[in-house]
Amino acid sequence: MTKSFLIDTSRCTACRGCQIACKEWKDFPAVHTLQTGTHQNPPDLGPYNYKLIRFKEYKINNRVEWLFFPEQCRHCDEPGCKAGADAIMEGAIIKDKDTGAVLYTELTKQFTPQQAEDVRSMCPYNVPRWSKEKGELTKCDMCFDRITNGAVPACVKTCCTGCMNFGEREAMIKLGNERLEKIRKTYPKATLLDPDEVSVIFLVTEDRKLYHEFAERRTPAPLPGMGRQEFLASLTRPFKAMFG
Ligand code: SF4
Ligand code: SF4
Ligand code: SF4
Numbered sequence: 001m002t003k004s005f006l007i008d009t010s011r012c013t014a015c016r017g018c019q020i021a022c023k024e025w026k027d028f029p030a031v032h033t034l035q036t037g038t039h040q041n042p043p044d045l046g047p048y049n050y051k052l053i054r055f056k057e058y059k060i061n062n063r064v065e066w067l068f069f070p071e072q073c074r075h076c077d078e079p080g081c082k083a084g085a086d087a088i089m090e091g092a093i094i095k096d097k098d099t100g101a102v103l104y105t106e107l108t109k110q111f112t113p114q115q116a117e118d119v120r121s122m123c124p125y126n127v128p129r130w131s132k133e134k135g136e137l138t139k140c141d142m143c144f145d146r147i148t149n150g151a152v153p154a155c156v157k158t159c160c161t162g163c164m165n166f167g168e169r170e171a172m173i174k175l176g177n178e179r180l181e182k183i184r185k186t187y188p189k190a191t192l193l194d195p196d197e198v199s200v201i202f203l204v205t206e207d208r209k210l211y212h213e214f215a216e217r218r219t220p221a222p223l224p225g226m227g228r229q230e231f232l233a234s235l236t237r238p239f240k241a242m243f244g
Contacts, residue, residue, distance in 0.1 A: 002100030
């Protein structure tokens with residue numbers, strides 16, 4: 001059975017412990033960043049930031065609400081990035097059948113910047129980032145080295161509020177539904193995001209559009225030279241329904 005995350009945003013305090021734990025485990029260097037007038041810092045995902053606490057502030061029902069979104073790769077069941085990569089170089093991006101992790105192999109280093117951008121553009125959540133310095137496309141790997149050695153991902157290990165959870169898929173779906181039942185009394189709009197299509201399932205308390213542009217999936221455009229069938233096969237189920 002594959003693994004999944006449940007990210008219960010109702011429990012996130014935006015401490016950014018997970019963001020730092022990810023960098024620490026990956027031994028990533030500090031990067032120059034900018035204070036842009038928001039708690040979200042750095043401003044975006046990057047080659048040395050696979051995890052990012054996105055932050056939005058709203059007035060909802062006459063109350064100021066802070067919405068935190070611990071962003072990372074969703075490890076999709078039918079990954080758009082893999083479909084894009086397969087059209088260029090079979091095997092460059094793989095989906096591990098035991099864990100469900102979507103992994104970028106050494107072959108991705110052979111992509112030209114344009115090919116990497118083509119692959120990037122196929123991600124419905126706008127996750128991968130090109131590293132000019134490393135010459136490769138980058139994103140979260142589900143801490144594959146840890147999870148295949150009996151440990152939980154670094155971001156999960158460090159989260160002490162119960163926001164980040166990791167385990168067997170069925171257990172995470174069950175936990176998500178239990179949490180939903182409880183918090184819907186306070187947050188009637190609470191829902192799980194795309195639980196049947198991804199391994200990283202977010203529980204949000206408000207309309208997903210409020211969190212950030214790509215909390216809602218975008219429909220990727222087909223790559224040049226990609227046939228219609230190939231393109232449709234690359235899309236996750238709801239898009240198939242739209243085009244089918
Ligand atoms: Fe939120 Fe947990 Fe990350 Fe802190 S460690 S920002 S509570 S997900
Ligand atoms: Fe690929 Fe994007 Fe899905 Fe991650 S979220 S597996 S980068 S398509
Ligand atoms: Fe970073 Fe590992 Fe968490 Fe992915 S699973 S965001 S690589 S700490």
